[in-house]
Amino acid sequence: MSRLIDKACALEQWHREQALAAHLQRTAQAGDGTCFDCGTAIDPARLAINPAFERCIGCQEHIEHREKYAGRA
16 A cells, blocks of 8 residues: 555656646747747837747737636537
8 A cells, every 4th residue: 555655656756756747848938928828929119018028919818718618518
């Protein structure tokens, strides 16, 4: 039983490390003016509103649409 718990703890730790690495990568990319999702340049007018935007308007709209309709069948 303890072996199973150890494996579960190790898996949880791995997931946390992956999430942290992804966050650090996003943070390093923030502010370079490219979309996190598609890699295209973010419109300078959009960055003038908020320089911390990570996505172009198209990708942001896609994410918001997906979140709005998530779980609806």
